[in-house]
Amino acid sequence: MLEAFIPWAHIDWQLQLELLIWLGVIFLSMVLCYIRLRQIAASEQDNQKPVN
Amino acid sequence: MDALTLSLASLLLVSLAIGAYSSRSIKDTRDYYSAAGRMPWYMLVGTFMASNVSAGLFLGATNASAQNGYAMWAAYFPTCIGYLLCIGFVAIWIRRLSDRYEIMDLSDLFYHRFRRQGKLIRSVSSIIIVFAYLPVLIAQFIALASIISVLLDVSYAGSLLAISLVVVSYTLLGGMLGVIRADGVQFIILLVGLLVAVPMALSAAGEGEVNVGWQRISRLPEIFEWTTPGLPWFAVLGQLVWLFAIPVQPHLVSRFLAARTERDIVISLPICVGLTLFIYTATIPLGLAGRILEPDLESGAYYYVVMAVNHFPVLVGALALAGIASAALSTCSTVLLIAGQTVSRQVLQRLPMPGWFTPMYGARAGVLMVGVATWLIAAIQPLGIFWLVVLSASLLASGFFVPLFLGMLWRRASAEGAVAAMLTGTLSAVTVYLVNGLFGTHLFISEVFAGLAMSLIIMVVISFKSPASEQEMAVLDYARKLPAALESRPYPG
Numbered sequence: 001m002l003e004a005f006i007p008w009a010h011i012d013w014q015l016q017l018e019l020l021i022w023l024g025v026i027f028l029s030m031v032l033c034y035i036r037l038r039q040i041a042a043s044e045q046d047n048q049k050p051v052n
Numbered sequence: 053m054d055a056l057t058l059s060l061a062s063l064l065l066v067s068l069a070i071g072a073y074s075s076r077s078i079k080d081t082r083d084y085y086s087a088a089g090r091m092p093w094y095m096l097v098g099t100f101m102a103s104n105v106s107a108g109l110f111l112g113a114t115n116a117s118a119q120n121g122y123a124m125w126a127a128y129f130p131t132c133i134g135y136l137l138c139i140g141f142v143a144i145w146i147r148r149l150s151d152r153y154e155i156m157d158l159s160d161l162f163y164h165r166f167r168r169q170g171k172l173i174r175s176v177s178s179i180i181i182v183f184a185y186l187p188v189l190i191a192q193f194i195a196l197a198s199i200i201s202v203l204l205d206v207s208y209a210g211s212l213l214a215i216s217l218v219v220v221s222y223t224l225l226g227g228m229l230g231v232i233r234a235d236g237v238q239f240i241i242l243l244v245g246l247l248v249a250v251p252m253a254l255s256a257a258g259e260g261e262v263n264v265g266w267q268r269i270s271r272l273p274e275i276f277e278w279t280t281p282g283l284p285w286f287a288v289l290g291q292l293v294w295l296f297a298i299p300v301q302p303h304l305v306s307r308f309l310a311a312r313t314e315r316d317i318v319i320s321l322p323i324c325v326g327l328t329l330f331i332y333t334a335t336i337p338l339g340l341a342g343r344i345l346e347p348d349l350e351s352g353a354y355y356y357v358v359m360a361v362n363h364f365p366v367l368v369g370a371l372a373l374a375g376i377a378s379a380a381l382s383t384c385s386t387v388l389l390i391a392g393q394t395v396s397r398q399v400l401q402r403l404p405m406p407g408w409f410t411p412m413y414g415a416r417a418g419v420l421m422v423g424v425a426t427w428l429i430a431a432i433q434p435l436g437i438f439w440l441v442v443l444s445a446s447l448l449a450s451g452f453f454v455p456l457f458l459g460m461l462w463r464r465a466s467a468e469g470a471v472a473a474m475l476t477g478t479l480s481a482v483t484v485y486l487v488n489g490l491f492g493t494h495l496f497i498s499e500v501f502a503g504l505a506m507s508l509i510i511m512v513v514i515s516f517k518s519p520a521s522e523q524e525m526a527v528l529d530y531a532r533k534l535p536a537a538l539e540s541r542p543y544p545g
Contacts (some may be wrong), residue, residue: 003520011276012276014126014279015123015126015276018127019129021129021236022126023537025132025133025136025323026329026447028136029135029136029325030322032136033318033319034320036318037315040315047339
């Protein structure tokens with residue numbers, strides 16, 4: 001019944017959880033990369049500002 | 053000369069040429085061991101992935117996927133968390149510290165962070181590295197020589213001699229610079245091999261139609277369960293060892309010393325984590341297609357190799373098999389360099405040597421000694437070392453994970469605590485491994501959890517009794533770029 005609506009319902013929930021963690025870590029690494037790159041860019045800009 | 057011989061010979065020759073070419077740019081031992089500050093992000097991705105992916109993934113994991121379906125694949129998920137910790141944290145710490153301290157490997161990081169017992173902790177960590185890595189190196193040499201001898205129908209001794217000569221030569225000549233450049237080429241071959249092998253295997257399983265092949269493998273019974281009789285719950289949970297082992301494996305961590313800037317490391321992070329998913333996922337259709345194409349596979353044979361030889365067009369098969377050789381070569385060279393470095397710095401450089409024996413000679417002699425020893429042991433093919441290979445990741449995780457992460461995240465973590473944690477962690481892991489093996493028990497699920505728990509308890513207790521010095525805390529502050537270290541604290545020297 002459930003499979004009519006959710007195509008992957010026949011897969012063990014533990015298996016689904018493992019896949020979710022996997023995809024979540026990829027997403028997390030992208031977010032961390034984005035945040036850190038922005039921090040590095042901001043600090044580089046600060047360093048380039050003339051000192052009064 | 054057939055396509056397979058030509059592709060394998062070209063791979064070996066190109067690796068050798070890269071090593072020889074790179075040797076011209078090496079000025080000192082720092083260059084030799086760490087290719088300090090030269091590599092952009094795409095080279096980091098290539099070297100990290102090629103070093104981490106060994107022939108075992110193509111051979112063992114594909115066979116395991118054939119028997120256990122997605123259970124095997126999903127069990128690898130701790131790997132990507134390990135990548136995140138390794139690149140997102142440890143790589144950045146070690147790269148930052150290398151700007152201020154002389155750091156050429158993980159034991160140097162321990163030396164500076166736990167300066168009060170610096171020499172002792174460097175010796176202990178070096179012993180663990182050699183003990184954990186030598187069996188891996190021997191096993192990789194045996195696996196590569198066995199595959200080549202079967203594929204090219206040459207003697208095992210002959211193929212072992214050929215690969216030993218090539219691997220030792222290009223590692224010895226090019227050092228880390230040569231290894232990273234060769235890894236780049238080997239990673240491309242590995243990736244292209246996988247990219248062509250997957251549709252080819254599905255096409256063969258679907259008698260010329262990839263879609264039909266995909267439908268056939270999806271209908272196989274019992275492939276969508278998280279555990280199977282062949283992969284019980286404790287084996288799945290045991291894979292968590294990679295979460296703790298990858299961030300502290302010296303051969304992975306040390307290549308980030310070669311990063312041009314911190315930005316290059318940061319960019320390589322999501323790419324490596326994403327590529328892992330792709331590479332590990334590729335083992336599923338390969339394994340399951342193999343199960344359909346070769347239902348009566350002989351014991352000891354590998355689906356990947358049999359499919360490449362029997363079901364792929366000649367050129368594609370040669371490329372797919374060159375991918376295995378690339379994966380094995382890159383792991384061999386990188387582990388050889390780390391083991392050689394440890395022997396050179398901990399043994400050779402402490403012995404009285406004549407004046408002409410410069411540190412560069414010492415560095416190359418270390419690689420040569422480990423290479424020759426590996427070749428001699430691999431020639432005997434001692435099967436007894438394979439239990440040490442299984443234990444290798446657990447040993448590194450149990451010995452290094454807690455001292456490294458607690459040392460870099462907790463200012464109070466002390467040198468005495470770290471030494472005790474390394475020793476108790478590794479000894480507990482070995483003990484539990486032996487007990488579980490002898491009595492068929494699953495104490496602590498896997499030996500790594502016993503090692504981690506013991507090292508954590510010991511390090512916290514001892515660090516509370518004798519906290520770290522200001523000088524040691526300054527190292528932590530600098531690695532994490534905490535304001536205190538950057539502004540007010542004196543240079544710890």
